[in-house]
Amino acid sequence: MSQIETLLQQENWRFWDQSLSGKSRSALESFAADDLLCHLVGQGQSPATIRTWVHTNTVVLGIQDHRLPFVDDAQNFLRTQGFAPIVRNSGGLAVVLDDGVLNVSIVLSENKQSIDISTGYEVMLEFVKLLFPEAEGKIEAYEIVGSYCPGSYDLSIGGKKFAGISQRRLRQGIAVQVYLCVEGSGSERADLIRQFYEIGVQGEETKFSYPIIKPKVMASLNELLHTNFTVEDIVIRIQQVLQHLSTNVVTQSVTQDEMELYQFYMQRVVDRNKKMLTK
Template sequence: MSQVEMLLQQEIWRFWDQSLSGKSRSALESFAADDLLCHLVGQGQSPATVRTWVHHNTVVLGIQDHRLPFVDDAQEFLRTQGFAPIVRNSGGLAVVLDEGVLNISIVLSEIEESIDISTGYDVMLAFVQLLFPEAEGKIEAYEIVGSYCPGSYDLSINGKKFAGISQRRLRQGIAVQVYLCIEGSGSERADLIRQFYEIGVQGEETKFSYPVIQPEVMASLNELLHATFTVEDIVIRLQQVLQILSTRVVSQSVMRDEMDLYQFYMQRVIDRNKRMLSKE
């Protein structure tokens, strides 16, 4: 059995579903939640965990996005389009979150065995493939040039990206995060980010090479599979997959004895985001 298979087949999976409750909350809370889970899982205080989360219109910026020459103008543009900009605490560039995008975090521990970066990505790739058997043999992982937040683990079908993967590592815990564009138009989301970068750069020379977005290279899974999935459909599928991969699935949000640690990570995320978005 490969390491990826072993990591997916846990005796117990903890499942924390925020696909409904998170819509009315800031996405900052999700990054704090993943930090909390990294700490708990990494220190052996919680079993391996899968968390699902959905947020209302948000654009999650990366560190380099904050360094755009006209970043204030670009953020104001997002606000006029009804999107709240925040800065995340893991790598990458700007991505769009809305109610048609399902985010999944798989949180694993390195207590017994180290997990290299590529293995972390492969775990999520394998998990997404399990979620969509109708796309068997079609989902590929390689950089889609012209997409937003491009990377070597862009997930695509027929050259069109529907998902991107990132990782967060903290206290021997690893949160592998994926955004899955399930519903709506992938190209419309991409066009929002195309305009964000155009306004943020405005022809200025920059040290960092920002992506030139080509909206036509992005799509939702519904568009790619000619399907009518809802986010809720995929959350149900996900729970069924976890049942197959484990002896027991424990549905569990943050516990009372975890709340102080969650508040610690929440405050840290808020303070960091405030600094990054400051005009000073």
């Protein structure tokens, strides 16, 4: 059995679904939740965990995004379009979250075995493939030039990106995070980010090379697979896949015993975000 198969076929999985409850909350809470889970899983206080989460009309910025020459103008543009900008604590650049985008975090422990960065990405790639058997042989992982938040593990079908993967490592825990554009228009989301960068750069020379967004290279899964999936449909699939991967799946949100630690990470994320956004 390969390391990727071993990491997916855990003896125990914890499942925490925030695909409905998270919509009315700031996405900052999700990054605090993943930090909490990294701590708990990495320190052996929780089994490996999969968390699903959805947030309404948010643009999650990367560290480089807040260094845009006209970042205030760019953020104000997002607000006029009804999107709240925040800065995340993992790598990458700006991505769009809305009701049609499902985020999935797989949180694993490095306590007993080392998990390199590429293995973390491959675990998520394999999990996404398990979720979509109708796309068998079609999902590829390579950088889609012209997409937002481009990277070597952009997930695409027919050259059009529908997902991107990032990682967060803390206290021997690893959170591998993917956003899945399930519903709606991928190109419309990309066009929002195209305008964000145009307003943020305004022709100025920058040390960092920001992506030139080409909206047509991005699409949703429904557009690519000619399906009518809802985010809720995919959450159900995740639960079904977990049942095949493990004989013991426990559905559990944050417990009372974990709440104090969660509040600690929440405050840290909020303080960091405030500092970033105020430059």
